[in-house]
Amino acid sequence: MKDTILNPNTKTYIYLLIFYIVILSAGFSIKDPYILTIFVFAGLNALSALGLSLLMGLAGQISLGHNGFYGLGAYLSAILSVYYKVPVLLSIVIAVTFTSLFAILLAIPALRLKGHYLAVATLGFGEIIYLLLNEWGPGGPSGFGDIPRLYLGAIELSSPLHFHLFVWTLFAVAFFFSLNLANSTYGKVLRALHASETALRTLGINIVSLKVKIFILSAFLTALSGAIYAHFVTFVSPATFSVFYSVLLLMMVMLGGIHSLWGAPIGALFITFLPETLRPFKEYDILIYGLILTLGLIFFRKGIIHLLEVGAKRWLPFLK
Amino acid sequence: MELFLQFLFSGITVGAIYALIALGFNIVYNATSILNLAQGEFLVFGGLLMWYFLEKLNLPYGFSFLLALGATGFVGLLMERFTIRPLQKTADPLLLILITIAFSILLRGILMFLFGKDPYGYRPIDEGPPLIIFGAILQRQVLWILLFVVLTLIFLYLFFNCTMIGRAMKACSVDKTSASLMGINTSQMVMLSFFLSGIFAGLAGILITPITFIEYDKGPLLTIKGFTSAILGGLGSNWGVMAGGFLLGILESLIAGYVHSGLKDALALLLMLIMLLFRPAGLFQSAEQARLRKL
Numbered sequence: 192m193k194d195t196i197l198n199p200n201t202k203t204y205i206y207l208l209i210f211y212i213v214i215l216s217a218g219f220s221i222k223d224p225y226i227l228t229i230f231v232f233a234g235l236n237a238l239s240a241l242g243l244s245l246l247m248g249l250a251g252q253i254s255l256g257h258n259g260f261y262g263l264g265a266y267l268s269a270i271l272s273v274y275y276k277v278p279v280l281l282s283i284v285i286a287v288t289f290t291s292l293f294a295i296l297l298a299i300p301a302l303r304l305k306g307h308y309l310a311v312a313t314l315g316f317g318e319i320i321y322l323l324l325n326e327w328g329p330g331g332p333s334g335f336g337d338i339p340r341l342y343l344g345a346i347e348l349s350s351p352l353h354f355h356l357f358v359w360t361l362f363a364v365a366f367f368f369s370l371n372l373a374n375s376t377y378g379k380v381l382r383a384l385h386a387s388e389t390a391l392r393t394l395g396i397n398i399v400s401l402k403v404k405i406f407i408l409s410a411f412l413t414a415l416s417g418a419i420y421a422h423f424v425t426f427v428s429p430a431t432f433s434v435f436y437s438v439l440l441l442m443m444v445m446l447g448g449i450h451s452l453w454g455a456p457i458g459a460l461f462i463t464f465l466p467e468t469l470r471p472f473k474e475y476d477i478l479i480y481g482l483i484l485t486l487g488l489i490f491f492r493k494g495i496i497h498l499l500e501v502g503a504k505r506w507l508p509f510l511k
Numbered sequence: 512m513e514l515f516l517q518f519l520f521s522g523i524t525v526g527a528i529y530a531l532i533a534l535g536f537n538i539v540y541n542a543t544s545i546l547n548l549a550q551g552e553f554l555v556f557g558g559l560l561m562w563y564f565l566e567k568l569n570l571p572y573g574f575s576f577l578l579a580l581g582a583t584g585f586v587g588l589l590m591e592r593f594t595i596r597p598l599q600k601t602a603d604p605l606l607l608i609l610i611t612i613a614f615s616i617l618l619r620g621i622l623m624f625l626f627g628k629d630p631y632g633y634r635p636i637d638e639g640p641p642l643i644i645f646g647a648i649l650q651r652q653v654l655w656i657l658l659f660v661v662l663t664l665i666f667l668y669l670f671f672n673c674t675m676i677g678r679a680m681k682a683c684s685v686d687k688t689s690a691s692l693m694g695i696n697t698s699q700m701v702m703l704s705f706f707l708s709g710i711f712a713g714l715a716g717i718l719i720t721p722i723t724f725i726e727y728d729k730g731p732l733l734t735i736k737g738f739t740s741a742i743l744g745g746l747g748s749n750w751g752v753m754a755g756g757f758l759l760g761i762l763e764s765l766i767a768g769y770v771h772s773g774l775k776d777a778l779a780l781l782l783m784l785i786m787l788l789f790r791p792a793g794l795f796q797s798a799e800q801a802r803l804r805k806l
Binding site: 247251253255300301303304305306307308310311312314315316318319322323325326434438441445475476477478479480481482484485487488489492 | 545546548593594597598601604605606608609610612613614615616617618619620621623624731732735738739773774776777780781783784787788789791
């Protein structure tokens with residue numbers, strides 16, 4: 192009896208372990224630093240997308256302002272380490288903490304809004320951050336560089352491989368906790384939030400506080416990813432943090448599969464590697480993104496993860 | 512005084528454009544409770560298409576005008592048919608928001624594919640010298656824009672009050688179920704609303720391009736501005752959202768003139784956030800009225 196209850200959970204943890212090992216061994220076996228760099232970006236995107244997936248898939252709230260959190264995390268950490276000589280690890284911690292606190296300020300009023308209103312409110316927030324970075328960020332629209340790289344203890348993360356290991360390990364840890372969260376009572380309440388707010392309210396559950404908490408967690412993960420981005424690329428400019436980043440995250444979550452947290456890493460890998468395979472059409476990336484997203488939403492709503500599940504059930508019957 | 516008038520004129524110009532976008536928002540919102548976030552792309556589409564007809568094909572001005580207008584309306588129609596309609600059955604608000612965003616990106620991609628990244632402009636309707644009023648310069652195109660806004664207002668009034676189809680649309684926005692029980696084809700009304708919103712956004716694009724020039728990626732900011740106007744005026748009322756558009760345009764222009772031009776967009780967005788958070792029903796209607804409109 193106990194076994195059947197634990198079963199789905201242990202299974203996802205095993206999948207996570209397998210996924211982690213596969214990704215790491217991919218990192219060790221790929222010698223091309225360019226492809227490894229893309230893997231690092233995929234990892235960063237996966238971390239951000241995980242944040243958005245928690246908010247959208249689990250709690251059913253929408254955000255088009257995650258580029259704001261990404262940008263705040265990156266810029267704050269970069270500014271602290273470049274201009275105030277704060278050690279990198281500490282600057283990341285401060286930047287992420289500050290951004291999360293900032294998210295509270297936005298979340299408390301914004302999450303009283305629903306649907307389209309929330310979408311546009313967050314869109315406005317992201318755009319404000321983008322405009323302010325252009326206006327007041329060091330270097331203005333062209334950004335600034337020479338951001339110190341990340342140190343872990345005495346080890347400088349200098350090669351893409353180091354970053355690859357670091358970012359995906361971080362992702363695995365975040366994912367582990369997210370899975371825990373999704374399976375906890377909290378997670379179940381959040382999923383219920385997706386289904387019916389009225390029902391939850393009649394059960395005496397404080398919906399606003401719940402939404403605010405998940406929003407902060409979501410912003411936290413995205414800010415973390417942004418801060419690491421700054422110390423990986425060692426250069427930031429506002430263009431990276433435009434609303435288009437939010438749209439990319441949205442695509443990752445939707446195409447990966449919104450109903451499962453697994454959609455985030457799968458979608459992030461897919462979307463991050465997509466431009467590389469579409470090299471000849473690089474000029475028309477917006478058109479291709481638009482097509483994929485539109486057609487995906489109309490015909491392919493369950494996402495890649497659903498395909499994988501169906502495929503696994505058919506070809507790997509022992510997994511059942 | 513001159514300076515103030517100058518700011519006021521440019522505010523009214525942008526305001527008229529915002530008003531037309533906001534009007535498109537509102538018409539679709541009334542019919543479907545969807546905020547069509549592709550509204551700004553409709554505008555760009557109208558402007559660029561007008562350029563194509565006028566400068567590339569050398570068609571007469573009036574004919575290009577009508578053609579561009581019709582084409583933009585048609586895009587609205589296509590959007591409703593192929594993206595909104597299939598998803599409306601799922602009734603998942605998240606999906607409906609996402610699809611309008613997805614379509615806006617698709618449209619932006621198509622625009623870039625067709626026209627590239629360069630800004631485009633063409634000659635204004637009236638090429639006479641600008642007017643000088645108390646020392647402030649007023650372009651003739653602005654007067655045309657205002658004329659078209661007035662025509663739009665008259666059209667709206669006549670359409671929604673004196674024609675059967677307009678009244679049917681109004682009925683749909685008040686209560687869809689009862690409207691369909693009265694024999695109104697609600698799905699056609701939804702289609703019509705997208706057509707109209709396309710036309711109004713296209714009109715805005717055609718009118719503003721000679722003044723500001725336009726390129727493929729102007730859409731998103733215009734969408735947000737149009738939405739801000741709609742929120743200022745209070746979604747639900749056509750007159751309200753148009754007033755909101757003018758208000759926002761003038762406010763922005765004054766901020767740009769007297770405070771800091773780089774901050775005008777950020778401040779406009781901040782205004783939208785504040786309105787959304789504290790007075791989502793808009794300036795001109797009470798929360799009670801908004802609730803009656805099923806906000």
